[in-house]
Amino acid sequence: MGGFSPPRNYRHLDDRSRSTRSSRSSSGFLGLRSSSEILELPQNLTVCQLNIEGISKDKCDFLSKMALRERIDVIVLQETHTSSEMDLFSRGQIPGYTLVDFINSASYCVKSNFEDYQSIAKTQENNIFLLTVKIAGIFIINVYKPSNDQWPENLVLNYHPAIYIGDFNGHHNLWGYAENYRNGLALVSWMELNKLHLVFDGKTRKSFYSARLKKEYDSDLCFVTINNEVPLQASRDVLSGFPHSQHRPVIIKIGNEIKQFPSLQKPRWNFQKAKWNEFAKQVDSDLRWIPPTSINYHRFVGAIKNAAKKFIPRGFRKNYVPCWSDETKSFYNAYVSNPNPENADAVLNSFNKARKEKWNNLMEDLNFTHSSRSSWKLLQKLGSSNIAQPKTDSAISPNAVASRLVNVSNSVKLEKRAKKEMKRRVQKQRKKMKV
Known part of the structure; x- marks a missing residue:
């Protein structure tokens, strides 16, 4: 085995965006806030x-x-x-x-x-x-x-x-x-x-x-x-x-806002940081001692997992800010030390530049002839199939529900003996409540 390369889509995050709340700096301008590795630019x-x-x-x-x-x-x-x-x-x-x-x-x-x-x-x-x-x-x-x-x-x-x-x-x-x-x-x-x-x-x-x-x-x-x-x-x-x-x-x-994405608390393989050459050597070395028969399939899987644990990082991020680069982080640190409008604009400009580059690369990589699965998936996310329908208030009032129950109950015919028994039980229950 040789020539390992990372999969194209190395990570899938099932995250939901979370809007950040507002805070102000002492200067009265937009304030950046950092709390336990969370980077945000609030309203x-x-x-x-x-x-x-x-x-x-x-x-x-x-x-x-x-x-x-x-x-x-x-x-x-x-x-x-x-x-x-x-x-x-x-x-x-x-x-x-x-x-x-x-x-x-x-x-x-x-x-x-x-x-x-x-x-x-x-x-x-x-x-x-x-x-x-x-x-x-x-x-x-x-x-x-x-x-x-x-x-x-x-x-x-x-x-x-x-x-x-x-x-x-x-x-x-x-x-x-x-x-x-x-x-x-x-x-x-x-x-x-x-x-x-x-x-x-x-x-x-x-x-x-x-x-x-x-x-x-x-x-x-x-x-x-x-x-x-x-x-x-x-x-x-x-x-x-x-x-x-x-x-x-x-x-x-x-005001401007940088949305953060809380990561799914589930360990994932980070194929981008994997040491593929060492991984290939380890797998080749282990497979020499495993006979190629069906009963040894579990040993083959064990060899793959063994090498993966050594050379492929695995874990999850506590939070995730898309397009947050080292350049943006340096501007952010400059803003933390000197919170003024110029440094805040530098953070936003760097962030927007990285987002634009990511979008351009994504559009250039779209290829419906080679592998259209990821392309159609992107179009579905951008299209009407991904629209979250807002919850609408119910048009049925409580009085309408009560009227319906009364009408339905009046249509049920009971025998005289059953009616007397029900009245007796109601009177008995009322006496208990008074006591």
Whole structure:
């Protein structure tokens, strides 16, 4: 035996990505954090946007628990249905959060221990409310447009870096509607005029459920500014629901992120680091003493395993960051010693460069004529077969289930003797409960 070479696909990781949570450095910029061999670049700001459809103390308590659970930094609300500041203070205090600013149906709240915020402007254009606040160096514009009003033309807003979130009430194919309406077309023109980028993923849950039409839509949108043809890094997710509101909470995470992959806690052979020449010599030496008969198959397997244990490393990684190279690690160490924006950008640029090289190599190695198995597997991962369908709320209410049980029970006919026996047992059980 000779000329051993490692298999092409030397490792298969059945991992699931895990998003990292936020932390800040003392300088206020994106902070890198290291904990027991875990390398991560977390988000800078987490924002929750919600059309609350009338604010109340009970809704504020529920919103506070949800925000603390999701680690929300900023809460952006629309349709508070408050007429004055006193009205908002009387029934719109969110425990753990401080009111920053408000305008009619829109308001801002930040964490009570948060200090880096500033109210910038309040604007009303054609009955459309724009509330601008600068938080942690990012302009956040709270937008609320009633459904019957038209989006204004030539509306230019020169904020950067900025994120526009709220209830836009416009229909367009870009965010999942079947048809393009006038408001949606005007909104797309405004987006192109201001050079904005739409943060939207059609695979996520819809942000609005119409109780009248029994359909789901995406009227709550998010736009970010673009710098050097690169949009502000942001991700959008929609939670399951909110009581007494047809809208669902939308979570916007602003900032760069390096995802880490927890490895499957199962030992694997690392063929890439194997000493194949020594392995071949060991196997050849052992096989000389094994007669080539079927009854010696177990001895042959034992010889292979023996040599593998000596010359092929076996184990598992506690965590895994794809495309994390030695160059990226050196930039990361430089950032740890000197946490400033330049070093953080160097980490991200090195990381993105390695990812681009890996993607280019992967595309160049695609060969459907020689071995199409890996190529089709990659296409399946990128295609619709790998889409995780979001969990939808059940349309059957508890009252409907109870009514069905009552109707079914009434259709069952019992004999008089059986009914009397059941009543007697119920009365007996009630007496025991009273005692």
